[in-house]
Amino acid sequence: MRKAKLIEFPQHGDEKGYLVVIEEKLDVPFEIKRVFYIYGSQRDALRGKHANRKSEFMLINVSGTSKVRVDYGNSTEEFDLNRAHVGVYIPKMVWKEMFDFSEDSVLLVLCSELYDPDEYIRDKAVYYSEVNQ
Template sequence: MNNCFVELKDISDERGSLVVIENLKEIPFEVKRVYYLYNLRDDKARGFHAHKILNQAFLCLNGSCKVLLDDGENQTIYEMNAPNQMLLCKNKIWHKMFDFSDNCIFLVLADQEYHEDDYIRNYQDFLGTVKDEKND
């Protein structure tokens, strides 16, 4: 799985819109955990970590925000402002979410259950982990 920005198929008519995400189809993994962020402040960023194993998909269901993905060498900022946009974030990618609109609802789909020992919360440790992998 690579990090990528995906526009999901939006099925719309006069009744409204529908977006479908199925395991191993639109999303390249089986979802084992779902959580969302809301009541977010535009001056308070979230994230600031990477995962050793866990892969994620990010969706901004309402409002807008920005997501920074950092592989240790390159940083890319994605603007998420439509509920049919999905950003895939593979493991060992430092991520930060920020610049939230007042009404932002940010959904995360993950391929693992929560395990604190999967988190890399220190940026220098993250850079060391990425560097060690490249040397293997």
Template structure:
């Protein structure tokens, strides 16, 4: 499956830690950054795949589960550390669930928003991924 947990460099300091995402950390140029927060209890986010775009998800605060599926295998990854993230390449279905209270999910993307890059129907995703 085309996913990978990547450690984000952490500079430890008694005054508070600092983590930095620079071009050496990710295998793509950063084109967009957005974040999810105030997700109500029981709500789910994601529910799509990308044709081209890659994304790097980080739990800046709290925790949440990322359910990923490549059309053959489904796997769950819990993100709960602000110094590591989940790299999801294109062609992977993702669903975000089980957000803890106060969770913040930062998403660093390889491209700007384009609705044409999304596959939002799971059956369509399965048909494309089986080719």
């Protein structure tokens, strides 16, 4: 199984500010087919709570901060998203939960697949059963 990992994107900037460019198959290891963002989440909100059979993800807090916990079925890992030029890559078949959102958090999500509700695993027991086969 592939593991989640932090990826730092190149920053270009000067006294006027910064620009971060993210290109598919160069900066993220997949073709980007869907983009969405999460904002307005309460600090104690727990988002995600699912795994995907086909989709890969890149999560980037473009404003504010949040945390991401991943579960591989036999171990867990946690990531702090607290810099706008750093994202966490999450491969398919990894359980993900996003939490501890700052008030100004905007969590950008890049996906490798179009939305398909049938590829989502929303029951953790089913996820454990599938991932540990």
